[in-house]
Amino acid sequence: xxxxxxxxxxxxxxxxxxxxxxxxxxxxxxxxxxxxxxxxxxxxxxxxxxxxxxxxxxxxxxxxxxxxxxxxxxxxxxxxxxxxxxxxxxxxxxxxxxxxxxxxxxxxxxxxxxxxxxxxxxxxxxxxxxxxxxxxxxxxxxxxxxxxxxxxxxxxxxxxxxxxxxxxxxxxxxxxxxxxxxxxxxxxxxxxxxxxxxxxxxxxxxxxxxxxxxxxx
Numbered sequence: 001x002x003x004x005x006x007x008x009x010x011x012x013x014x015x016x017x018x019x020x021x022x023x024x025x026x027x028x029x030x031x032x033x034x035x036x037x038x039x040x041x042x043x044x045x046x047x048x049x050x051x052x053x054x055x056x057x058x059x060x061x062x063x064x065x066x067x068x069x070x071x072x073x074x075x076x077x078x079x080x081x082x083x084x085x086x087x088x089x090x091x092x093x094x095x096x097x098x099x100x101x102x103x104x105x106x107x108x109x110x111x112x113x114x115x116x117x118x119x120x121x122x123x124x125x126x127x128x129x130x131x132x133x134x135x136x137x138x139x140x141x142x143x144x145x146x147x148x149x150x151x152x153x154x155x156x157x158x159x160x161x162x163x164x165x166x167x168x169x170x171x172x173x174x175x176x177x178x179x180x181x182x183x184x185x186x187x188x189x190x191x192x193x194x195x196x197x198x199x200x201x202x203x204x205x206x207x208x209x210x211x212x213x214x215x216x217x
Contacts, residue, residue, distance in 0.1 A: 003209045009053035009189035011070070011206040012060050012215075016044060016053075016182035018073070019066030021088045023175040027168050028158025037065050038171075039126055041178035042135060046117045053185045054215045061214040071207050074200050084157065091154055092176070093193060096183035098152050105146045112142035133167075139174035147180060148173075 020041050026033035040062035050056040057063050072078055073085060099105060116138055125132040147153075154176055162168055 003206050005052070006190055007202060007206045008060075008210065008215060010186060010191045011067070011203055011210060012053045012057060012063055013182050013185035013189055014191065014203065015060075015063035015066030015070055015207070015210075016041065016057055017066070017089060017092065017179055017186060018069040018085075019063050020175050020179035020182055021085055021092070022065065022069055024088065024156060024172055024179070025085065025158070027171050027175065028156050028163055031159070031162035031165075031168060033171075033175075034065065038175065039132065041182075042125075042132075042139065042174060043123060045113060045139065045178060045181050046120055046123070048113055048117050052217065053189055055217050056181075056185060059214060059216045060210045064211065064214075067207050067211055071204060071211075074204055074207075076200075088154065088156075090193075091152070092179050092183050093186075095147065095150060095152050095154060096180050096187065098150050099147060099180070100184075100187075102150065105149060109142065109146040112146065116142070136170050136174040139177050140170040143173040143177045147177070 019037055023033045023038050023041065040057060043058060043062075044056050047056050047058070054060050060067070069085075072080055073082065099109070116135070119138075120131075120135055125135050156163070156172055156176075163172075
């Protein structure tokens, strides 16, 4: 099977989006999430000069959970669909488009990302939980000061006991910021909402290829 680089970049970016959304759902409904998956998504925010979508995530293996989610949600033979998951993705793609049209907020967010990339470039947060919590707080602040100012906000549903704690709110905003980063990558690699209607088969073929043949860069 011949899979081109653009298909790989699109699918990896979409997997990053899926993985970030599932992190949001896990925190909102369960109060916790897979920290390895979460750190991989947050790390993608810091690689602002990466040459490909695969490089942004440090390899396609880092979005394996997202790839499996795509396979589950796009495969027509699978009955385990999650309407909320799909709805959040659609809303995030819409939010990303709105942000792209707002030059002032785009510039502000770019400045935030440049500062985060410089401050946490050594990625020591992988071993230091307190440093990771500080990084999440900084990501949350970046989200509040930019994306939260847009009219099309993301409404996150979940258990009130998990949505109320400030720490969980911080994590949700950070994960949503990761999702927006992935949405930008998806658009930049030529992805559009039409893909979900007309290119499901191609996406699924690339998902299977990446799960069997992880890409490093």
